Amino acid sequence: MRKYYVGLDVHKVSIAIAVLDVHGKLITRTVIETSTEAVRDFFGNLRGEIHLTFEEGNHAAWLYDIVEPLVRRVVACNPKHNRIEGSRSDRVDAVKLAELLRLNALKPVYHGEHGTRTLKHLMRCYECLVKDITRVKNRLKALYNSQAIKQRGRELYHASKRQSWLEKLPNQGQRTRAELFFQQLDELKVIKRAAQKAMVAESKRHPAYRVLSQVAELGPVRIAQIIPTVETPWRFRTKRPFWHYSGLAVVTRSTADHELENGRVRKRRKQVIQTRGLNQDYNRRLKSIFKSAATHASHCGAYREYYEGLLKTGMREEMARLAVARKLSATVLAVWKSGESFDAGRILRKTA
Known part of the structure; x- marks a missing residue:
């Protein structure tokens, strides 16, 4: 059976396709419509063992569901790791993706579980509403800052003091603008509460919720x-x-790791290892979740003693909070895998 490596460059209207054989020879190139029927027709007419790749993007989940039963292997790859140099076009990118797949030089993005798809859409809806509320609040603060009207924290957003804040604006146009922003903020808060309620209710249907809630x-x-x-x-x-x-891994660098001793190359006894901060390629949502939880956990609850113990050893506050975030994420993974109850006594054990 012939083996083919197929690269797709996916866009809103069209999909550029390139097919290579095991030797890297270009078998065919074509452009089809971005539709379910067109994709199925193309792969239905391609006989052989098909390995397929495309870049993770807006169409990735839709395309993965369509082609997964039609081919031997699907790789939705991370575009940040695809170095495509020289002149670029849709067809060129499709060929380069197929070649990278043939060389096994792509970093895949996970696509596998379908049971959380409803929850994923509800979560994205909730997060979009949170961002919209933040934008409206920033616009209100910018409006008052432009008139040198001092306000601190959340006092500007209290409904009980809204009329007094409107009266501080000198211009009628500014007052109308602020009033509309306040109305938008109130409506978004109502929608956000509904989205949050739906998201949490859906999450409780999953077995992992009972374990992680501990x-x-x-x-x-x-x-x-x-x-x-x-x-x-x-x-x-x-x-x-x-x-x-989760973006909590410490990146280190070392160089000249070996030395010449008595005519033989040996590994240095004293290596100079320099840290370069945390890894840059990570899931933004998970990092935000664990770091915000660690900030709160450092001052109360079961993790407070662990955090204070790190400070007593001379560790800086920001590094101690990072350690708490790592401990928290490791606890989530361990509890989720084992299904065991959360044991606060294990927190004080030294992290590996």
């Missing part, structure tokens, strides 16, 4: 965000890949 500092909203983002804990063999995925 972990200290994880409220219902954070759990409802973690479940569709991770989907399954078995994606990660140990806590260290999970730290990397």
Whole structure:
């Protein structure tokens, strides 16, 4: 059976396709419509063992569901790791993707669980509404700052003091503008509460909710965000890949690791290892969840003693909070995998 490597460059209207054989020879190139029927027709007429790739994007979930039963292997790849140099076009990109797939030089993006799809859409709806509320609040603050009207914290958003804040604006146009922003803020808050209620209710239908709800500092909203983002804990063999995925892995660099001793090359006894901060390629949502939870956990609850113990050893506050975030993420992974109850006594054990 012939083996083919297929690269797709997907756009709103069209999909550029390139097919290579095992030797890297271009078999065919074509452009089809971005539709379910066109995709199925193309792969229905392509005989052989098909390995397919396309870049993760807006169409990735839709396309993955269509082609997964039609081909041997599907790789939705991370576009940040695809170095395509020189002149570029849709057809050129499709060929380059097929070639990278043939060389096994692509970094895949996980697509596998379908049970969390409804929760994932509800979570995205909730997060969009949170961002919209933040934008409206920033516009209100910018309006008052432009008139040098001092306001601190959340006092500007209290409905009981709204009329007094409107009277502080000198111009009628500014008052009308602020009044409309306040109305928009009120309506968004109502919609956000409805979205949050639907998201949390859907998350409670998953078995993982009962397990994760026992972990200290994880409220219902954070759990409802973690479940569709991770989907399954078995994606990660140990806590260290999970730290990397969550943006909590420390990046180190070393060079000249060997030296010449008595005519033989040996590894240096004293290596100079320099840290370069945390990894840059990570899931933004998970990092925000664990770092915000760690900030709160450092001052109350089961993690406070662990945090204070790190400070006593001379560790800086920001590094201690990072350690708490790593401990929290490792706890989530361990509890989720084992299904055991959360044990606060294990928190004080030294992290590996």
